[in-house]
Amino acid sequence: MCEKKDTIEAAIKKLQKGNQDFVKTEKNNGDVSQTVRIKNVEAGQKPYAVVVTCSDSRVPPEHIFSAGIGELFVIRTAGNVVGDFELGSIEYAAGHLGTSVVLVLGHNHCGAVAAAMQGHGHGYIASILEEIHPAIEGEENVSKCENLNIDNSIKRILQSETINNLISEGRVKVLGGKYNMESGVVEFFG
Ligand SMILES: [Zn+2]
Known part of the structure; x- marks a missing residue:
């Protein structure tokens, strides 16, 4: 278990370092070579983190964390909302691929959160806003609403029995983060 705790800490440090590098550079330094493509096919994928973020x-998560091929298991929906398909994808990565960190990455200027604050939405967009709306109800500060929406997606993930079991076994950690579009900096929560 101690070894797994180290893996979790190393994965979080890798995300933090990747983001620091991203902020300092003008290109993605992740490995996208043919060698790494073939390696990930032959040995199978072993992503070190799941990133649940906005579409x-x-x-773009691979850029934000200076990641190459096979490093991040990415799930994206408008407003980083989590439903059954997303939960199943997270369970697959954590349970079958052994990915130890699940980061829910919200961001500033999130159009989905802004739309949910205004309450508009037609067609299937309405279902996204219906997911966000109860989580932010009564809050008028945009930034706080964005944070509440991150918390809500974490809450959804914790509804999974598989994820809960992995957390109690010390094999998985779920955490939140927020990306600042202008600075490129990710603020990690908890
Ligand atoms: Zn967004």
Whole structure:
């Protein structure tokens, strides 16, 4: 178990270091070579973190964490909302691929959160806003709403029995983070 705790801490440090590198550079230094492509096919994928984030084109996780091929297991929905398909994907990564860290990455200027604050939405967009709305109800500060929405997705993930078991065994950690679009900096929560 102690070894797993080290793995969790190393994964979080890798995310933090990757983000620090991203802020300092103008290109992605992740390994996207043919060698790494083949290695990940032959040995199988072993991503060190699951990143659940917004589909917003300005929030690209592999760039934000200077990650190459096979490093991040990424789940993206508008507003980083989590439903059954997303939960199943997270369970697969944590349970079958052995990924030890699940990061829910929200961001500033999130259009989905802003739309939920205004309460508008047609078609299937409404289902996204219905997921966000109860979590932010009564809060008028945009930044706080974005944070509450991150918390809500974490709460959804914790509804999974598989994830809960892995957490109690000390094999998985779920945490939140927020990406600042202008600075490129990710603030990690807990
Ligand atoms: Zn967003």
